[in-house]
Amino acid sequence: MSTGMTTRERLAIDRVHMVELDADSRSRNFDEVNRGLTPEEAVREAQRCIRCTNRQCVAGCPVGVSIPEFITALADGNLREAARILTRDNALPAVCGRVCPQETQCEARCVRGIKGEPVAIGYLERFVADWATANVAELGDEPLPPPTGRRVAVVGCGPAGLTAAGELARKGHGVTIFEALHDTGGVLRYGIPEFRLPKTIIDAEVARLLALGVTVECNVIIGKTLTLAQLREEFDAVFIANGAGLPVMLSIPGENLKGVYSANEYLTRVNLMGAGRDPGSTTPIIAGKRVAVIGGGNTAMDCVRTARRLGAERAMIIYRRSEEQMPARVEEIKHAKEEGVEFVMLTAPIAIGGDKDGWVATLRCLRMELGAPDSSGRRSPVPVEGSAYDIAVDVVVNAVGTRANPLLTATAPELKLNRWGNIATDDNGATSVAGVYAGGDIVRGGATVILAMGDGKQAAAAIHDWLNRR
């Protein structure tokens, strides 16, 4: 038992390394790269936590998971208690344990990180969450309050919508999620590839919601199939979490050539539709031997690693700043490198060239150098005069970002938007329309899973208050 361990003993333990699939073989399949911890490893890692009193890690977590508490329970070998604490605070722990940028959140604040390596909080979260999923029966059914008779509509089945739905169902409200696509999960399903987040994890999280009595209706597009006004008539409150699904175009010549994809199309074909991945899928994809992915975020890393798995011999990241400035998670960059991805830094595409049949053939690029820091403090890239050159390519994927999709808001003029087209809300997620709340990427612009979930949780609390006041 760890309870009796001294701080010195805890400090003597080295951080665990999670087993990963061998880079060479994994870059040819979609199996999950990170294999998880063994129970022994997990308990040992949990014992590294020195249980400091100021709980900085919790302050670094956008949903305020009781990190020291669940880790302590785990260190004591009490998995059931660890799971209870974690799933109470976080609706999608198995997802967060896999895709959260812990190195800039909880782990960045860990006291042990000052003089060494922080506790592997993300790994531990994943371990406990996976244990909870594998032991649902043992954990038993969650006690639910009697139904309140109030009904809430949730627009979008991504992390924000799923989180809000769970929270509201736990308060006894009737919840229906309307999802435009034919399946659940939002970006978790159509964007993030299986090698980082297996679909079974999403399925399990959704199954948990269904068990709470949440209804999910796919193939319903709010703004088209039903309007927001109709939802407001039919339901007591509405939570809008329709994400930021509108690709930002590169706006360079050649963008309409065959073989040029937006990241959303490329990833959706493979992840949601199974193209190139699932032998039963009838959706095609142009695989490409030489694939250039433009951008430096998580989306770009997902695209380029997908390209490798579809058989690209050269899979390249084209980014106009330097590697230190890439917004992608450190782990994704490391994994991409191990898998043979080429990083073409300080390079900006200016045109896409085609062959006589209209297929993409070259990516014309300019070399960049870093100039003076801009308002954000980042040194901005400046083109090097006369440095244009061509890279031979078969496929180009644009992963420079997404914006708010206007499909819903165009048919709901009563909703106030900000100047980027995102829905304007107060700190509780309330929009300009009474009873209508919003959160996640549709409010923030492309952000993170955990921030979207935080919004869902906060809005659910505000909706609950609002329903009680009526």
Next chain:
Amino acid sequence: MFDVISNEVLAPNLHQLVVRAPRIASSRLPGQFVIVRAEAGEERIPLTIGDADAAAGTITLFVQAIGASTQRIVAVPAGGRLRDVAGPLGLPTHIRNWGRVACIGGGVGTAVLFPLAKALAEAGNEVTTIIGGRSARYIILADELGALSRELLVTTEDGSLGVQGFVTQPLEGLVADPARRPGAVFAVGPVPMMRAVAELTRPHGIETVVSLNPIMIDGTGMCGGCRVLVGGEAKFACVDGPEFDGHLVDFDNLADRLATYRESEASHVCRVAGKEVA
């Protein structure tokens, strides 16, 4: 799940499906479409809503089975079910009274044209309809369109029905005659046909609306796959269209992008059937 109420063969490889989809039936407007999947694993297939009965909660689809996924859709019998039907998507047709309008349909485009022609006639337009096909067997909806048109002209490539040739021939006559010249032309069909119609009306400055059929995935503006060049600008056909000013559309680019997966689809045996109806 969406119940298929009836499934009839109208022409070789062309089926008319009536599907229960109450929400779509009551919210759709002419010019809009749905995305359909017969079963899990299938492609997401855009299909125009040919007609709807809000009271019965049904929509009518006209499906030309050209590839694997459309074949699977038409194979669902009455009493069967389609896994996914999402919509209505796209912008509705801009309908007003132009006085005289011409509606031109080629092949399965005739089915897409039907709700449009109906709405135009209901708005008080005097509709001249020209529909064309490879042979008499491929001419569809002639009676239905005839009933709402002042004049219905039929062309077939082999001359087995109506005038031998292409739809552009009777249209040329209309456009050349000041007494019959339409105030607006609506054309739906294969890309070369829509291009020919647009080229024909351009010198006369006749407003020409075409309905584009790029390859789509989500149909909600999320993936950008359906982008078409209109007036030199990239537009997403699923949210900005599918109808556009035919004089501004880059048809070369559209034809090119439609050919993206031709090679990978060619491995399907059913491609043969696709060739026959093309």
